[in-house]
Amino acid sequence: MQIKFENNANNIALFSKGISNQLVKFTLMNIIENIKSMRLEKGIIQEVLAEALGFDVANYSRIENGKQELKVSQLEIIANVLKVDVIDLFTYPKIFVDKESISNAERISVTFEVSPDKRDILLNLVTLKK
Numbered sequence: 849m850q851i852k853f854e855n856n857a858n859n860i861a862l863f864s865k866g867i868s869n870q871l872v873k874f875t876l877m878n879i880i881e882n883i884k885s886m887r888l889e890k891g892i893i894q895e896v897l898a899e900a901l902g903f904d905v906a907n908y909s910r911i912e913n914g915k916q917e918l919k920v921s922q923l924e925i926i927a928n929v930l931k932v933d934v935i936d937l938f939t940y941p942k943i944f945v946d947k948e949s950i951s952n953a954e955r956i957s958v959t960f961e962v963s964p965d966k967r968d969i970l971l972n973l974v975t976l977k978k
Contacts, residue, residue, distance in 0.1 A: 860887075877914055882940035884912050886930050900929045921967060925971050934973065 887897065898908035901922055910916035927934045964969050 879937050880912060880914060880918060882937055883926055883930070886932065886937075887938055892929065895957060897926060899928055900925050921969050921973070 887894070894908050894912070895905050895931050898905045901908060903911075907916060910922050918941075927937055930937075932940075933975055
């Protein structure tokens with residue numbers, strides 16, 4: 849699978865798996881709406897995500913209301929609490945990666961294009977380093 853984020857006003861992500869491609873247009877609010885929908889669907893209260901992020905409920909609520917910035921480094925924490933992959937936060941309600949179809953794969957390739965200041969954050973997220 850290849851993921852390419854284009855840093856422009858349109859916020860476009862290209863997700864590629866094999867020969868099929870899927871363009872996903874997203875905004876930060878789309879991701880936040882997806883997180884909120886997943887949280888509600890799974891019956892997880894805001895306090896659980898707030899605690900995992902080290903916030904009080906009021907601060908977390910500001911994220912869901914678009915009044916506080918959601919950081920890339922927080923996506924892994926949120927995905928772990930919701931028991932989904934980070935990519936699912938972008939593509940919900942569709943699950944982009946079918947885990948069963950890749951469970952026997954010898955190799956999986958993911959490509960990201962990020963600015964130099966975000967490279968370490970992304971590398972740590974992908975390799976699960978803290």
